Amino acid sequence: MAVAVETVIEAWTHILWVLLDKPLPNAQLASHGEQQQIPDRPPYPQEIQQLPDGMLVTINCFHHRRGRPLVLLGESGQTSVFSAAWRLPVGPRWLAQAGIKDTVSRRTIGVMKLNFRGLRALVTGAGRGIGRGTAKALHASGAKVVAVTLNNEDLVSLTKECPGIEPVCVDLGDWEATEKALGGIGPVDLLVNNAAVALVQPFLEATKEAFDRSFHVNVRSVLQVSQMVAKGMIDRGVAGSIVNVSSMVAYVTFPGLANYCSTKGAMTMLTKAMAMELGPHKIRVNSVNPTVVLTDMGKKVTEDAEFAKKLKERHPLRKFAEVEDVVNSILFLLSDSSASTSGSGILVDAGYLAS
Structure with missing residues (x-):
């Protein structure tokens, strides 16, 4: 019961942060299974990756909350960024404070890149x-x-x-x-x-x-x-x-x-x-x-x-x-x-x- 209450409180805390368009405190960056403590205030480190299908750009800005990470995914061709944990849109102000430029999410026109190796x-x-x-x-x-x-x-x-x-x-x-x-x-x-x-x-x-x-x-x-x-x-x-x-x-x-x-x-x-x-x-x-x-x-x-x-x-x-x-x-x-x-x-x- 206590765990359920903590989860609800945590969810509403995230919602409040998003509604106020505030940066998430106590953030951590997770990369390849490793965690690294980063500042509570911007600028936050970020990692921009090209996934195997070549189409997704991932902005890894993890929020630490008792070991549970919050990852923000930016898809090329879209300007929206969502929390994978709560599926909440993140405001442009927060992105600007985090040092994430809007141009990151824009796809240049060209041939789609996918991985067909071995086929x-x-x-x-x-x-x-x-x-x-x-x-x-x-x-x-x-x-x-x-x-x-x-x-x-x-x-x-x-x-x-x-x-x-x-x-x-x-x-x-x-x-x-x-x-x-x-x-x-x-x-x-x-x-x-x-x-x-x-x-x-x-x-x-x-x-x-x-x-x-x-x-x-x-x-x-x-x-x-x-x-x-x-x-x-x-x-x-x-x-x-x-x-x-x-x-x-x-x-x-x-x-x-x-x-x-x-x-x-x-x-x-x-x-x-x-x-x-x-x-x-x-x-x-x-x-x-x-x-x-x-x-x-x-x-x-x-x-x-x-x-x-x-x-x-x-x-x-x-x-x-x-x-x-x-x-x-x-x-x-x-x-x-x-x-x-x-x-x-x-x-x-x-x-x-x-x-």
């Missing part, structure tokens, strides 16, 4: 655009990367830029060639199905050849490559993550893209079907659905300057997506940070569907 990733369509950006980000995060694409020149430049990436040159629209090239690819923990073609044709002029090519590359190859990789994951008894790069045109359509939009709509349901059947094997499957990204493929959609202007104005953020925006979503879905996410799609559409 092997396969990325299709890795020669350019989103696929290339994903392959480079995974390589930088410690993964062993297998880069698959049709153009050998793109693979050569990628391997020069990122030594250690394993290149595979194959036309994923060819079932037999794909089986030969990837049938013995070995263990894969992470798969990104990014390869796609966008053959622009008005609906009334769409040809059998364009339709078949679109579905063979954009949908059938996803089925084929995912089957190979998933069977390997199941045989090894490991959890895995698969990300299909779809598009917001799975939900809305643009002129001249009847074939492409159809393939992305099919990918949405294929992603859900894969997630349902592979889930019991601890394999997660998700998609990212970006708006126009100004890659070589995206530029085909925006060749008409007037159409591109009107399209951008339809986006509440008045912008198209950057390659890094899509790559960051892919990395999130591949990582354990999304461990309970499967069968879902992340819209990277600058708010387009909300308009």
Whole structure:
């Protein structure tokens, strides 16, 4: 009973300190299991760390109260700092007194940094655009990367830029060639199905050849490559993550893209079907659905300057997506940070569907 009363009194003491925006007295700094007495008044020592996922900045300002530490965590991209013990917001005055600058919590724009060491990733369509950006980000995060694409020149430049990436040159629209090239690819923990073609044709002029090519590359190859990789994951008894790069045109359509939009709509349901059947094997499957990204493929959609202007104005953020925006979503879905996410799609559409 006495312990419970002390705990309640201690909690209200913390609340009072926060409401008054006062520095916490009798503070201690704990680092790597060691404690060190520090002054009751600012400036307080602080330790700013980059965690393994590369995204969190931790400000270790521990309050000593009968050996029970109070840690304040600052997340990059946010300006809020919370007490892990009581989940109380800490006022800006206290931060200023503690010598913690507001800029500590602001994230610079760039590719998300996560730790994929010890994992092997396969990325299709890795020669350019989103696929290339994903392959480079995974390589930088410690993964062993297998880069698959049709153009050998793109693979050569990628391997020069990122030594250690394993290149595979194959036309994923060819079932037999794909089986030969990837049938013995070995263990894969992470798969990104990014390869796609966008053959622009008005609906009334769409040809059998364009339709078949679109579905063979954009949908059938996803089925084929995912089957190979998933069977390997199941045989090894490991959890895995698969990300299909779809598009917001799975939900809305643009002129001249009847074939492409159809393939992305099919990918949405294929992603859900894969997630349902592979889930019991601890394999997660998700998609990212970006708006126009100004890659070589995206530029085909925006060749008409007037159409591109009107399209951008339809986006509440008045912008198209950057390659890094899509790559960051892919990395999130591949990582354990999304461990309970499967069968879902992340819209990277600058708010387009909300308009």
